[in-house]
Amino acid sequence: MKKALSIVLALVLAISCLGILSSCGTEKGGQTDKTDTAKTVKVGFIFLHDENSTYDNNFMKAAEEACKELGVEYLFKPNIPESDECKKAAEDLVDSGCNIIFADSFGHEDFMIQAAKEFPDVQFCHATGTKAHTENLANYHNAFASIYEGRYLAGVAAGLKLNEMIEAGKFTAEEAKMGYVGAFTYAEVISGYTSFYLGAKSICPSVTMEVQFTGSWYDETKEKEAATKLINDGCKLISQHADSMGAPTACETAGIPDVSYNGSTQTQCPNTFIISSRINWAPYYKYIIDCVQSGKQIDADWTGTIATESVLLTDVNEQAAAAGTQAKIDEVKAQLEAGTLHVFDTATFTVKGETLTTYLADVDSDADFQGETEVIVDGYFHESEYRSAPYFDLRIDGITLLNEEY
Amino acid sequence: MSNANTKVKEPLFHVVKRIGMPTWQSWLIRIVSVVFALIICGVITVLMTGENPLQVYATIIKGAVGTERRIWSLAQNTAILLCVSLAVTPAFKMKFWNIGAEGQVLIGGLATTWCMLNFGDKLPNWLLIIVLLVVSIVSAALWAVIPAFFKARWNTNETLFTLMMNYIAIQIVSYYVLIHSNPKGSGFIGVINPNTEAGWLPKLFGQQYMINILIVIFLTVFMYIYLKYNKHGYELSVVGESENTARYIGINVKKVIIRTMILSGAICGIAGFLLVSGTDHTITRDTAGGRGFTAIMVSWLAKFNPIYMILTSLLIVFLQRGAGEISTVFNLNQSFSEIITGIIIFFIIGSEFFVNYSIKFREKEGK
Numbered sequence: 001m002k003k004a005l006s007i008v009l010a011l012v013l014a015i016s017c018l019g020i021l022s023s024c025g026t027e028k029g030g031q032t033d034k035t036d037t038a039k040t041v042k043v044g045f046i047f048l049h050d051e052n053s054t055y056d057n058n059f060m061k062a063a064e065e066a067c068k069e070l071g072v073e074y075l076f077k078p079n080i081p082e083s084d085e086c087k088k089a090a091e092d093l094v095d096s097g098c099n100i101i102f103a104d105s106f107g108h109e110d111f112m113i114q115a116a117k118e119f120p121d122v123q124f125c126h127a128t129g130t131k132a133h134t135e136n137l138a139n140y141h142n143a144f145a146s147i148y149e150g151r152y153l154a155g156v157a158a159g160l161k162l163n164e165m166i167e168a169g170k171f172t173a174e175e176a177k178m179g180y181v182g183a184f185t186y187a188e189v190i191s192g193y194t195s196f197y198l199g200a201k202s203i204c205p206s207v208t209m210e211v212q213f214t215g216s217w218y219d220e221t222k223e224k225e226a227a228t229k230l231i232n233d234g235c236k237l238i239s240q241h242a243d244s245m246g247a248p249t250a251c252e253t254a255g256i257p258d259v260s261y262n263g264s265t266q267t268q269c270p271n272t273f274i275i276s277s278r279i280n281w282a283p284y285y286k287y288i289i290d291c292v293q294s295g296k297q298i299d300a301d302w303t304g305t306i307a308t309e310s311v312l313l314t315d316v317n318e319q320a321a322a323a324g325t326q327a328k329i330d331e332v333k334a335q336l337e338a339g340t341l342h343v344f345d346t347a348t349f350t351v352k353g354e355t356l357t358t359y360l361a362d363v364d365s366d367a368d369f370q371g372e373t374e375v376i377v378d379g380y381f382h383e384s385e386y387r388s389a390p391y392f393d394l395r396i397d398g399i400t401l402l403n404e405e406y
Numbered sequence: 407m408s409n410a411n412t413k414v415k416e417p418l419f420h421v422v423k424r425i426g427m428p429t430w431q432s433w434l435i436r437i438v439s440v441v442f443a444l445i446i447c448g449v450i451t452v453l454m455t456g457e458n459p460l461q462v463y464a465t466i467i468k469g470a471v472g473t474e475r476r477i478w479s480l481a482q483n484t485a486i487l488l489c490v491s492l493a494v495t496p497a498f499k500m501k502f503w504n505i506g507a508e509g510q511v512l513i514g515g516l517a518t519t520w521c522m523l524n525f526g527d528k529l530p531n532w533l534l535i536i537v538l539l540v541v542s543i544v545s546a547a548l549w550a551v552i553p554a555f556f557k558a559r560w561n562t563n564e565t566l567f568t569l570m571m572n573y574i575a576i577q578i579v580s581y582y583v584l585i586h587s588n589p590k591g592s593g594f595i596g597v598i599n600p601n602t603e604a605g606w607l608p609k610l611f612g613q614q615y616m617i618n619i620l621i622v623i624f625l626t627v628f629m630y631i632y633l634k635y636n637k638h639g640y641e642l643s644v645v646g647e648s649e650n651t652a653r654y655i656g657i658n659v660k661k662v663i664i665r666t667m668i669l670s671g672a673i674c675g676i677a678g679f680l681l682v683s684g685t686d687h688t689i690t691r692d693t694a695g696g697r698g699f700t701a702i703m704v705s706w707l708a709k710f711n712p713i714y715m716i717l718t719s720l721l722i723v724f725l726q727r728g729a730g731e732i733s734t735v736f737n738l739n740q741s742f743s744e745i746i747t748g749i750i751i752f753f754i755i756g757s758e759f760f761v762n763y764s765i766k767f768r769e770k771e772g773k
Contacts, residue, residue, distance in 0.1 A: 076733070076737065078734075078740060079730070079740050081695065082594070083685070083686040083690070084685045084687070088475070092473070092479075107594045110600060111597070114597070130589055184584075184592065184593050215580075215593075
């Protein structure tokens with residue numbers, strides 16, 4: 001019993017010493033709002049990891065920026081796993097007075113939906129999810145960005161680099177092969193590497209690509225190994241979906257140009273980093289805060305675009321990129337914004353040698369895995385229009401998947 | 407005390423075993439050590455972050471028990487950790503180093519998942535839950551008995567064996583999750599039967615975690631009686647003390663090893679069942695969440711006594727959950743709260759040394 005009592009005492013002591021002080025607990029927040037014109041908003045953020053993950057850090061930075069700019073209070077809950085803990089965290093944030101709850105990881109979705117059903121007066125927003133348009137909950141929303149456009153532009157930079165290397169006589173046009181490190185054979189990844197490939201192909205028509213999957217959303221070692229394998233396979237340029245420094249580091253070591261993702265890796269890879277695309281979440285955060293303040297309904301699916309500044313490209317690294325990259329990107333970007341150019345234009349790719357005129361995509365998230373929505377209209381694949389999360393999952397010609405088991 | 411009074415050069419200090427220390431004195435040592443831990447944590451807090459340490463402690467307490475929901479959440483997490491700790495305890499008492507609880511829990515959870523997906527719409531819920539419980543117990547027990555069989559038969563090293571079995575279990579779960587993932591290829595099963603709630607443990611008295619907690623309370627009492635008053639419990643502690651003695655007095659050592667690991671695995675299976683059916687309603691490779699390893703600490707801290715384990719698991723979960731709040735309130739990285747938790751636990755473990763031993767300095771007649 002000694003042991004038991006000692007532990008009880010330890011706890012009692014801790015509580016009695018400090019319980020008195022618990023009333024002095026502070027709350028972090030932006031400048032507490034002075035505006036009483038609109039509904040008071042307090043946003044609770046749920047993150048899968050903490051700021052050491054580039055993925056979560058991208059969300060955290062944007063959240064701070066948006067909340068501070070609009071002067072609303074906010075709370076962060078980092079390191080929340082994709083389990084019942086996510087629901088508990090959401091409930092806890094509601095208890096702390098939050099009226100908007102945001103979660104950043106795909107696996108959080110089902111638990112956010114459960115919490116949304118429990119608290120109909122609180123708005124639940126979830127990045128990368130797929131279920132808002134079929135759940136029919138007034139207070140549950142998905143968001144994503146048309147990052148495929150950003151990747152297309154990054155692909156343009158890759159194409160220019162390939163052309164430069166061909167002209168310099170480093171390899172022939174037929175040998176122009178890129179490598180791509182993906183996570184899973186999931187639509188988000190497929191959409192990402194295909195748009196990147198099409199961007200490069202629009203500049204360098206003979207290009208081909210190999211994709212190596214890691215079977216993990218974040219695994220530095222595997223990503224590095226995959227990039228190294230692709231380089232040894234004769235790939236002249238590498239890009240990646242995954243978030244770690246694995247692929248960029250492998251490229252810097254091998255001296256192979258790299259198109260990065262989620263932010264610049266120029267400081268670590270000064271000689272090989274060309275450009276990077278990333279999603280900027282601040283516009284979405286401002287949008288949802290504004291909606292709640294002014295009593296408007298938040299869209300069930302919100303897709304950020306280049307126009308909303310949700311899809312951003314980093315500065316071009318002049319040291320590694322081909323001459324004239326920035327100018328060409330600006331030109332193509334203007335075409336995308338004007339709607340004269342579409343990333344998934346069916347005239348630019350074939351599937352098993354044939355040009356597609358129709359395709360039923362699996363846009364709803366039921367368990368049958370059957371396509372039900374016609375997405376090829378007016379000569380192009382309408383990505384991220386019927387829901388915010390990508391659903392482009394075609395295997396187009398010119399891209400070889402090295403390991404499909406993932 | 408029985409010190410050699412030789413003229414040989416005496417070391418600066420030496421350690422002497424204490425016998426018969428009064429209870430109040432051992433408490434005093436423990437309390438003082440916790441006070442020291444808090445003081446050191448306070449100093450570190452000020453040096454590293456500049457925050458007021460008292461506010462940090464207050465936040466820990468508020469984070470763990472500040473609202474009714476947090477108290478339930480604390481109780482539920484304590485229950486699961488305690489359940490895994492109860493599972494490893496009989497094996498440890500037998501000196502069978504089962505560090506495979508993580509994998510055993512996952513296998514139990516996987517069996518539950520499999521049944522929920524396949525029988526979710528075929529059986530009435532009460533029957534389904536019984537099936538889930540039985541299947542998870544049986545599968546985890548089978549998983550756990552593999553290293554026990556090899557140990558009993560060929561005297562293999564159970565530490566390595568059970569450890570490696572964890573990775574196999576994690577990979578099996580990853581594979582299962584991938585082929586059943588929804589949406590396809592995403593690597594997530596998602597919540598199973600979200601609309602019918604088939605195979606979900608029902609709420610009791612309006613509380614989602616009540617059944618989890620009651621099951622673990624029952625298991626705690628069971629384990630206490632099993633270890634203390636049951637012949638099996640006696641046999642396994644004899645095997646733990648000395649296999650030769652056990653053999654000499656006619657205990658079938660192989661049988662005891664296998665029987666104990668079946669029990670250990672079965673309780674891990676229940677933990678997996680509680681996690682999937684009673685808490686998460688889904689499975690990922692992280693479902694066990696390292697509890698299989700934390701449980702080792704819980705069990706050792708409590709010296710394998712199931713009743714004390716309620717307190718040690720509560721202590722660890724209390725610190726974990728309270729510490730999580732630090733990152734929310736003070737915007738400090740989670741690693742900081744882990745440092746504080748580590749220091750407190752280190753001092754609590756360290757205090758046991760001073761309870762059991764005293765340090766005698768050279769030429770001093772300290773008592």
